[in-house]
Amino acid sequence: MSEDAPELTAKLVADSVVPSQPTISLDGRRVAYAIAPIGCKTERRMCAIWLDGSSPSGS
Incomplete structure (x- = not known):
C-alpha cells in the first residue's frame, strides 16, 4: 500500500x-450518468447527474 x-x-x-x-x-459523443453517495443519512437519497464527453474539433 502506498504511503500517500x-x-x-x-x-x-x-x-x-x-x-x-x-x-x-x-x-x-457524450455520456450522462448519475452519482450518489454510498452512505445515505436521510430518507431521501440525493444524487447528481454528470455529463462527460467532448465536442468536435473546431466548433
Whole structure:
C-alpha cells in the first residue's frame, strides 16, 4: 500500500460516491450518468447527474 494513500475508514467509505445509470448520447459523443453517495443519512437519497464527453474539433 502506498504511503500517500489515505487510511481506509468507515467514514471514507460512507462518504464515497458511486456512478450509476450511464446513458450514451445518440451521436456517441457524450455520456450522462448519475452519482450518489454510498452512505445515505436521510430518507431521501440525493444524487447528481454528470455529463462527460467532448465536442468536435473546431466548433
